[in-house]
Amino acid sequence: MTGYFRSIEIGNLQLEGNVFAASMAGYTDCITRSLALNEGAILAYTVMISAEALIRNSGRTLSMMKRADGEEILAVQLFGTSPQTLGRAAVLAAQNGADLLDLNAGCPVSKVTGKGAGAAMGRVIGRLALAVEEMGKAGLPVTVKIRSGWDDGEINWSEAAHAAVEAGASAIGFHPRTRRQGYGGRADWTALKIMSRELPVPVIGSGDLDSPVSVLRMFNETGCRAVMIARGAIGNPGIYSQTRKLLTNGIQETPQIPEERLKIARFHLKAAAEEFGDKRTAREIKKHLAGYIKGWPSAAELRRKLMTASDIPALMSLLNEGNQSRVRLRGNVQRDG
Ligand SMILES: Cc1cc2nc3c(=O)[nH]c(=O)nc-3n(C[C@H](O)[C@H](O)[C@H](O)COP(=O)(O)O)c2cc1C
Structure with a gap:
C-alpha cells in the first residue's frame, strides 16, 4: 500500500x-x-x-x-x-x-x-x-x-x-x-x-x-x-x-494490450462522431488515434492509413482491421501497448 x-x-x-x-x-x-x-x-x-x-x-x-x-x-x-x-x-x-x-x-x-x-x-x-x-x-x-x-x-x-x-x-x-x-x-x-x-x-x-x-x-x-x-x-x-x-x-499493471486500446479508440471515435458530427471528428480525431497505437511494433502502416482516411466509416474499419491483424500477431506481441 x-x-x-x-x-x-x-x-x-x-x-x-x-x-x-x-x-x-x-x-x-x-x-x-x-x-x-x-x-x-x-x-x-x-x-x-x-x-x-x-x-x-x-x-x-x-x-x-x-x-x-x-x-x-x-x-x-x-x-x-x-x-x-x-x-x-x-x-x-x-x-x-x-x-x-x-x-x-x-x-x-x-x-x-x-x-x-x-x-x-x-x-x-x-x-x-x-x-x-x-x-x-x-x-x-x-x-x-x-x-x-x-x-x-x-x-x-x-x-x-x-x-x-x-x-x-x-x-x-x-x-x-x-x-x-x-x-x-x-x-x-x-x-x-x-x-x-x-x-x-x-x-x-x-x-x-x-x-x-x-x-x-x-x-x-x-x-x-x-x-x-x-x-x-x-x-x-x-x-x-x-x-x-x-x-x-502498489499494484503495477502491465500496459494495456493493443486490443484493449483499440477498443477504447473505437469507443472514442464513435462518441466523438456523435458529439461533434462526422466531419469535424474526421478532421480532429486522428492525433488521438495515433496516440492509441503509439509505440506498437508495425504501427507505422496503420498510422499512415489512419492519417489518409477521410471519413468515420473508413477510420472505424481501419481500427477493426488493426484489431484483427493484432490478434493474428498476438503470439509475438502480446503486451507491447
Ligand atoms: C498540445 C498541448 C496543449 C496544451 N494546452 C494546455 C492548455 O490549454 N492549458 C493548460 O493549462 N496547459 C496546457 N498544456 C500543458 C499541459 O497541461 C501540461 O501542463 C504539460 O504538457 C506538461 O505535462 P507533460 O510533460 O506530462 O505533458 C498543453 C500541453 C500540450 C502538449
Whole structure:
C-alpha cells in the first residue's frame, strides 16, 4: 500500500482523490474528459477558454465548457489579459454550471502571450493577482496554472504562486518548465518540491507524467498534493485507472494490450462522431488515434492509413482491421501497448 491516492480539498470542494486530467488545447474536449473520468481521474480541466470570447457569449465558446458524461466537478479554464474581463467571464462560467475556475497563466503560444495572456500573465504579478481576485468574485474556488517563469533569466514561480494565493487562489497547478522551454526538455521537479513545501494550499504537479510509475515518483520526490496528467493520457486514458491502482495499493499493471486500446479508440471515435458530427471528428480525431497505437511494433502502416482516411466509416474499419491483424500477431506481441 503506497497510499498516495488521497482525498484533497480545493476551496470548498472535497475531492475524493488527487489524480487529475490536465488541459490540452487541441486535445481536450468533453469526450476526452469523460474518458479520463470514467477511468478514474477525479477532475478534468476543460480546454482553455477565451474570457473575451465567453463574454461575447458565442455558442461555440459555451459548448467548450459543456459538462461531460460523469463529470461531477466542472473545472473551467479561462485565459485572458484583462482582470475585469476574466472576472466577468468567471461569473458567466459560474452561471453556466462551472464548479471550479482555473486561470491559465502558462500557455506559451505567441498568439496568446502576445496579447498578455497565458505565460505572459504570469510575468506581470500585479495583474495576475488582480485577475485571481476578480475571478474569485464569481464565488467559486479558483486555481491558477503557472510555469516556472518566462525563461532561465526570469524564473518567477515563487512570486507568482505566492501572489496568486494571497489573492485568493485555492490551489496552484505548476508545470515547471519556462515559457521558452515550451514542452521540451525536462520539467524541473525540484522547483515543484520547493513550491509544495512553501505554499499553504495544494500544489498540483505537472510535467513528464508519462506512466503510472512517473506519477508515483512525482508524489514521492516532490510532496505535491495532486497531479495532472497531460501528454501521457493521449490515446491512453487507461493511464488513470492504472495510476490509481498503483497509488492505492502498489499494484503495477502491465500496459494495456493493443486490443484493449483499440477498443477504447473505437469507443472514442464513435462518441466523438456523435458529439461533434462526422466531419469535424474526421478532421480532429486522428492525433488521438495515433496516440492509441503509439509505440506498437508495425504501427507505422496503420498510422499512415489512419492519417489518409477521410471519413468515420473508413477510420472505424481501419481500427477493426488493426484489431484483427493484432490478434493474428498476438503470439509475438502480446503486451507491447
Ligand atoms: C498540445 C498541448 C496543449 C496544451 N494546452 C494546455 C492548455 O490549454 N492549458 C493548460 O493549462 N496547459 C496546457 N498544456 C500543458 C499541459 O497541461 C501540461 O501542463 C504539460 O504538457 C506538461 O505535462 P507533460 O510533460 O506530462 O505533458 C498543453 C500541453 C500540450 C502538449
